[in-house]
Amino acid sequence: METQRKFIVPIGPQHPALKEPGHFQFTVDGEIVTDASVRLGYVHRGIEKGAENRNWTQNLYLFERICGICSHVHATALAIGVERLAGVQAPPRAQAIRILMAELERIHSHLLWLGVAAHEGGFDTLFMYSWRDREIVMDLLESLSGNRVNYSVNLIGGVKFDVEDKHRDAILRGLDTLEERTRHYLNVVTTDRTFLARTRGVGTMSRNQAELFGTVGPTARASGVARDVRVDAPYEAYTLFPVNLVTDEGGDLMARFVVRTKELFESYRLIREILDHLPSGELTVRVPRKIPAGETVSRVEAPRGELFYFIKSNGGEKPERIKVRTPSLCNWASVMQVAVGHKLADMPMILSGIDPCFSCNDRMVLINRGSSSQVWSWDELRRYGIEYYKKL
Amino acid sequence: MEFSPDTPWQKVLDAVRRWARINSPWAIHYNSGSCNGCDIEILATLTPRYDLERFGVKLQGSPRHADILICTGPVTRQSRERLLRIYEQMPDPKFVVAVGSCGLSGGAFRGCYNIVGDISEVVPVDVFIPGCPPRPEAIIFGMVKLLESLKKGKAEVATVSEGAHA
Ligand code: SF4
8 A cells, every 4th residue: 555655743732841832744755754734823822812902001011921032022013013103212222222132032042042953953962051051141131121031121112121330241241251152152053063964954945945935034044035124124223233134045954053153143243232332311201091093014023033013003092903923933834845855853953943933842743654553752753863863 | 469558568669659759750841822931941940050850850751751740821722632631641640830820820811812721720730830930940949849748748739939039
């Protein structure tokens, strides 16, 4: 029977080490993946609908909790949009603090990803090291905002706290250490032989494909697509502090590692510049409780790519409609295409390559071979991948 | 040989088992609809600075090997069934730790249409760790509380409010 050699590998929604649940199905012919699909929605909470029952300020906190990793950019996108509807603008100092936090958040997110992706490749040493170093930036975020995750920096019309001299010194000191460590990581991801065996030439996506699939963020930039909202449509203080785009022509997993690592350097540079030229002045402006009727679109660059908000107000205290499109969703389509033709053993790495806001896929794997079926967990798939490459 | 709860052998076996469980509880982590915030803090708890493994707690993949279910987030309609299934697959005795305000009450998401409720509405919870997200220290504190109560031979419901803002 022909079907004897074809089986489907569903990876169920639950994973030990990482973050959100998702469900994938890979159709496999021998070792090669011939089809892939994804089912999302295990963490669908109904936030967009819920927003309609909360007032603008409450929504700031709700939307921050869409994602604990890029919480600040969500709140920023909402705040920018609402401010535009209200016809006000946050004061320059508040704008600078917003992007300062955004860059700190990018650092924590990229380091987190570096560790998680390395873990999927069986490189746990890098996982532990990068997470240890991530604590430096977590401390900075905490000293600034008082919370390690979900910092609640934004208010509608400004920010909640100021950056003082003591913070400044702590940040500069932290950045020095991080920069040194990042140089080391860049060296590891570009020269380590075992690591390159898992990343070089794997999951390659040409520029054309990247554009076709509508990828965003570092995933697109690793395929040579120059796309970054901070550069294309600078918002807030990014007009004062321009960003240098980091791209790579490689398009494979290695390029994605390189682009994200190099973006860390760019963030360090940017933060230093912001701290040197922090505008003085107020932190907030007054915003009316009722936002004038109207619609607006607000785009910001999250660590994973373009984050898009559509906001509609009917002139009341509550929004009429808020629609969010997150970067990971844009990148999923590309993964499902790129996966085809690759080995099953490469799947954990390819999936984590786009930095799905969702790494904690504590998943179940079920292999149906003819009538016999076998249950696997994501952990076992990961181990399978690692063992597979050990043999080579 | 006869095994009844009263035979000396059984008592010795129980003691050994409890000793093993307290010294190396295996945990499984499930996200039933959280925002990731709690999950990355749980992960941070396992990494070098906080190092939960020094208490023998090991995170691993299969519910069938787990003693403790660490659960985050409010329970969404889709994940409710999964959560129950994971809980049922775990061997007895099993313990549930709910991490984060969402797991306690639904948190910021309370009232959203796709939320069934908090974790204790779906499975019995032994330890609640509040915070949004709880600090890694609070998570460690909660786990230690659970281990302590196991030492006493029973799992009392413990709320770790003292540790939340430590
Ligand atoms: S308690 Fe807070 S950090 Fe944890 S899942 Fe809920 S919203 Fe996210």
